[in-house]
Amino acid sequence: MIFDIAVLGGGPAGMAAATEAACGGARVALLEESPAPGGQVYRAPPLGFVTKPDRDRQEGDALRAALAASGATIHTGCRVWGLGGGPLVPEGQANTPFSLSALAADGAPFTVQARALILCCGTHERIIPFPGWTLPGVIGLAAATILLKAQGVLPGRRVVVAGAGPLLYAVAAKLLTGGASVAAVVDAATQVEWLRALPALAARADLLAQGAVWRAKLLAARVPILAGAQVTAAEGDNALKRVRVGERIIEADALCIGHGLVPATEATRTFRALHVHRPEDGGWVPVLDAHQRTSVPLLYAAGDGAGVRGAAAAPAAGRVAALTALQDLGIHAGAPERLSTENAALARARRAGAAMARMMALRPAMIEAIPPETIICRCEGVTRAKIEEAAAAGAGTINQLKHFTRCGMGPCQGRMCGEAAGALLANARGVSVADLGFATGRIPLRPVPMASILGDFDYADIPVPAPAPI
Amino acid sequence: MKARFDAAVIGAGVMGCATALFLARGGMRVVLLDRGEICREASGVNAGTLTMQMTRAALIPYALHAHEMWMNMPAWCAGGDVLATACPGLSVAFTDAEAAMLEERARIRREAGAPIELIDGRAAQVIEPGLADGVKLAGHCPIDGFASAYLTGRAFRAALQEAGVTLMEAIPVRGIDGRFVLDTPAGVIAAQRVVLAGGVWLEDMAAWLGVTLPIKVLINQLVVTERLPPVMRTVLGVASGLLSLKQYANGTVLIGGGWQGIGDRARGGLAVRPENFLGNVRLAAHTVPALRNARVVRSWLGLEAETADALPAIGPVPGIDDAWIIGSVHSGYTSGPYMGRILAQAILGEAPELPLFPINRLLQERSNAI
Amino acid sequence: MSLRLPNVARPAPVTIMVHGAPIVAYPGESLAAALIAAGHWRFGEGEDPARPRTAFCMMGVCQQCLLRVDGRLVQACLTPVAAGQEVTPA
Numbered sequence A: 001m002i003f004d005i006a007v008l009g010g011g012p013a014g015m016a017a018a019t020e021a022a023c024g025g026a027r028v029a030l031l032e033e034s035p036a037p038g039g040q041v042y043r044a045p046p047l048g049f050v051t052k053p054d055r056d057r058q059e060g061d062a063l064r065a066a067l068a069a070s071g072a073t074i075h076t077g078c079r080v081w082g083l084g085g086g087p088l089v090p091e092g093q094a095n096t097p098f099s100l101s102a103l104a105a106d107g108a109p110f111t112v113q114a115r116a117l118i119l120c121c122g123t124h125e126r127i128i129p130f131p132g133w134t135l136p137g138v139i140g141l142a143a144a145t146i147l148l149k150a151q152g153v154l155p156g157r158r159v160v161v162a163g164a165g166p167l168l169y170a171v172a173a174k175l176l177t178g179g180a181s182v183a184a185v186v187d188a189a190t191q192v193e194w195l196r197a198l199p200a201l202a203a204r205a206d207l208l209a210q211g212a213v214w215r216a217k218l219l220a221a222r223v224p225i226l227a228g229a230q231v232t233a234a235e236g237d238n239a240l241k242r243v244r245v246g247e248r249i250i251e252a253d254a255l256c257i258g259h260g261l262v263p264a265t266e267a268t269r270t271f272r273a274l275h276v277h278r279p280e281d282g283g284w285v286p287v288l289d290a291h292q293r294t295s296v297p298l299l300y301a302a303g304d305g306a307g308v309r310g311a312a313a314a315p316a317a318g319r320v321a322a323l324t325a326l327q328d329l330g331i332h333a334g335a336p337e338r339l340s341t342e343n344a345a346l347a348r349a350r351r352a353g354a355a356m357a358r359m360m361a362l363r364p365a366m367i368e369a370i371p372p373e374t375i376i377c378r379c380e381g382v383t384r385a386k387i388e389e390a391a392a393a394g395a396g397t398i399n400q401l402k403h404f405t406r407c408g409m410g411p412c413q414g415r416m417c418g419e420a421a422g423a424l425l426a427n428a429r430g431v432s433v434a435d436l437g438f439a440t441g442r443i444p445l446r447p448v449p450m451a452s453i454l455g456d457f458d459y460a461d462i463p464v465p466a467p468a469p470i
Numbered sequence B: 001m002k003a004r005f006d007a008a009v010i011g012a013g014v015m016g017c018a019t020a021l022f023l024a025r026g027g028m029r030v031v032l033l034d035r036g037e038i039c040r041e042a043s044g045v046n047a048g049t050l051t052m053q054m055t056r057a058a059l060i061p062y063a064l065h066a067h068e069m070w071m072n073m074p075a076w077c078a079g080g081d082v083l084a085t086a087c088p089g090l091s092v093a094f095t096d097a098e099a100a101m102l103e104e105r106a107r108i109r110r111e112a113g114a115p116i117e118l119i120d121g122r123a124a125q126v127i128e129p130g131l132a133d134g135v136k137l138a139g140h141c142p143i144d145g146f147a148s149a150y151l152t153g154r155a156f157r158a159a160l161q162e163a164g165v166t167l168m169e170a171i172p173v174r175g176i177d178g179r180f181v182l183d184t185p186a187g188v189i190a191a192q193r194v195v196l197a198g199g200v201w202l203e204d205m206a207a208w209l210g211v212t213l214p215i216k217v218l219i220n221q222l223v224v225t226e227r228l229p230p231v232m233r234t235v236l237g238v239a240s241g242l243l244s245l246k247q248y249a250n251g252t253v254l255i256g257g258g259w260q261g262i263g264d265r266a267r268g269g270l271a272v273r274p275e276n277f278l279g280n281v282r283l284a285a286h287t288v289p290a291l292r293n294a295r296v297v298r299s300w301l302g303l304e305a306e307t308a309d310a311l312p313a314i315g316p317v318p319g320i321d322d323a324w325i326i327g328s329v330h331s332g333y334t335s336g337p338y339m340g341r342i343l344a345q346a347i348l349g350e351a352p353e354l355p356l357f358p359i360n361r362l363l364q365e366r367s368n369a370i
Numbered sequence C: 001m002s003l004r005l006p007n008v009a010r011p012a013p014v015t016i017m018v019h020g021a022p023i024v025a026y027p028g029e030s031l032a033a034a035l036i037a038a039g040h041w042r043f044g045e046g047e048d049p050a051r052p053r054t055a056f057c058m059m060g061v062c063q064q065c066l067l068r069v070d071g072r073l074v075q076a077c078l079t080p081v082a083a084g085q086e087v088t089p090a
Helices: A012-023 A055-070 A141-150 A167-177 A191-201 A205-220 A266-270 A311-329 A336-359 A364-368 A384-392 A398-405 A418-429 A450-454 B014-025 B057-071 B096-111 B121-127 B149-162 B199-208 B274-287 B289-293 B332-347 C031-037
Strands: A002-008 A028-031 A073-075 A079-086 A096-103 A109-119 A123-125 A138-140 A158-163 A181-187 A225-227 A233-235 A242-245 A248-251 A254-258 A261-263 A275-278 A283-286 A299-301 A375-377 B005-010 B030-033 B085-093 B117-119 B137-146 B166-168 B175-177 B181-184 B187-196 B216-225 B235-238 B244-247 B253-256 B262-264 B268-271 B295-306 B313-316 B323-327 C014-018 C021-025 C066-069 C072-075 C086-089
Touching (some): A002 A012, A002 A096, A012 A028, A012 A055, A012 A311, A028 A109, A055 A311, A079 B274, A109 A311, A123 A141, A138 A141, A141 A158, A141 A167, A141 A254, A158 A167, A158 A242, A167 A181, A167 A254, A181 A242, A181 A248, A261 A283, A299 A311, A311 A336, A364 A418, A375 A418, A384 A398, A384 A418, A398 A418, A398 B149, A450 B289, A450 B295, B005 B014, B014 B030, B014 B149, B014 B187, B014 B323, B057 B096, B057 B137, B057 B332, B085 B096, B085 B121, B096 B117, B096 B137, B117 B121, B149 B166, B187 B332, B199 B323, B216 B262, B216 B274, B235 B274, B253 B274, B268 B295, B274 B289, B323 B332, C021 C031
Parallel strands (some): A002 A109, A028 A073, A109 A299, A138 A254, A158 A181, A181 A225, B005 B030, B005 B187, B030 B166, B187 B323, C014 C086
Antiparallel strands (some): A079 A096, A123 A261, A233 A242, A242 A248, A275 A283, B085 B137, B117 B137, B175 B181, B181 B187, B235 B244, B244 B253, B262 B268, B313 B323, C014 C021, C066 C072, C066 C086
16 A cells, blocks of 8 residues: 555654644554654653653643544554655656655564655754763763653763753753752853843743743752853763863763754655755754755655754644645645644744754864864764864765764764764864765665564575676 | 876776876876765775676786785875785575586686686585585685775875875866866866776766767665674675675675666666665575674665676777776776776886777767867 | 652563663663663673763664664664563673
């Protein structure tokens, strides 16, 4: 069967897109990597876990309930590794339906085909490396949120929270509530930067109030807040023991650190959609029209994967993408009014999101401060010094840097190091990050176990092509 | 217009780089241009196989010389290194039909100078303990090996600079007016000689000179695993040539063999074909069962050029003095640096160590546009 | 003090074997969370002492938390705990 619309990613954008599309009369399939839809912010607790629902949980539950009632086919716990079809066809052939190759939760392979594809792939964390960031006990800020909110586990008993953006205070407050001691909050932003963000944030009074509550909690617990500061080293033998912030040494058994969010563009890159580098959106993002269309026909992107605007802005974007796809497929002609409503909602939610995204944009001074022997590419063990050596030896693009150093060639395929490596290379070459290009998108989207895709086969069944001439 | 350069080499792949390097070492002022970056097309993304058992018989004498060059690359390339590793090579047959094919191919290659002996499956497993059971016959060649092809650009770059070659990356040549004025976005570049070294784009380049040289484009798929404990220690292939398998020192296993993906000259390597991806990894896992425990990290594509008779296009461009061409060498990476060396010898007026592959045989029609 | 938040109702605990020693965990929680809660931040040695295996992104991206469960390579952050799992380094 060929679905009308497939949605890749079951975060707030994906849930809303699939719901809107299914309610609009399309046959819809949603594919999500986690055991339940929700995404990172609205993540559901594991089955059988019960917690007091907070605001995010309520938002997530509402989206989950609507999705469940929509009639969309939902694949959770699946690993989508292969992308094909669409524009990926031989020369001169018309586009074909999109195809997604996946492994189900039990490891069984399956394929979903669809006429249109909405990518809601979310973000991953940006980390600006520092000595010791690879020590056990150092964890991402978004990772800490997942650990605390979805899993109900504290990362440590005495924790340093560091980096940039509102997640800092959310994580610190949550740690205090959970009974941990917060040894310090190390905020890359200065008070002045926060004050400058205020007018835009005022569009979301709820967020402002929430932020005030978090700060009050930290104040009451006398948590030191180091503004305009950054972690200079994490130290310990087998695991984290101490965090250095300049001259200051802070004992800690966990460090939660993140420097913003990076849109996950591997799928749009694989489909050869046009991309543009926009630091305020988190880095490289697919070029979209006003209705979430990418440059590839019948391929749409929504949510943070199309530019970081936060979970609150994502559902409206997902709905706009779905309504546009319904129109483009000729399934639903009555969508224009809905579209303008959702577009207005999107514009409002985006203003606050944009202010937050600016706080989380990559900070050049932090890149400059990375000591030469610091590991940048964790998969391959490539240091800043090696990247700069490659730059001096002639590496002038991200793809060339990969060849010169293996930076970004490991299992994460540059998702964790790409931002820092790009900034370092750009500085060393005296060009902008946009001039370096981005890593070519290739399948698999995630490392895929050979055993799972091989299946049972006989040697005689392998369609070995005709041999080359001798 | 006064020529700034004695020679302009267009296309900075392994053959263009080697030609430019040896021309410069021979005393010429050389400019090497590429529309992209040095060795970022086939020369940087191929499987790095340095084997005799996938090489066309006619090319084996060249490949043997090139093998030696690869293994000693730092010595002639100003320290540039592609981590070339010598190891035995095995080409295996799982069926009677493959065994027959293997016998014939091994014989022809042996006659061409490759020291290939035929052994049984058990003997093959002694040489390669990672090899599956069920091998009926194997070709064993002690001269084999592999390189990290992605290092090729880095390896050549320093040597080119040391030799005084002017390397112009990201400068696409748009055409050639007169003898020889190259039209580029960076302005015109004049050279007394021109060498076309454009891989699958040779057809377009030949057209600049009014020469029609049909070049077929192969879209070869490659797949790499994440780092694994040692599972193999040879270069492994199958009788048909449609598998190349080796494990690098860093533990990654590269799976190739020329299974075809989707792409073309204009769009490059666009996407792997899922059914060919599956076929290729199944063939690999059938040959080295321990690969079942691996995870695939990435696939990609490399564009290989092929002439009508699948033999190289290396030599003068007929009818146009001082215009030369190099490319379309089957398993071209293996033989590449040696091909560049002998073409440079010819351009420098010396007798090449081994014969070139003149393209007269391939030309359908010709007009002297210049 | 337990690292597990007290105000979460969980299913009945189970035992899993981690590098040969039993730990208590809750079915459905991620293996990465279970290991962290048990004080096992170091999931394996990896190939470089400077980059041991551990949880970092918790969302399936970074590939640092690779482990074997009953011999199968998995990402600990994406793998739910189930009774009797045998966890060994990748």
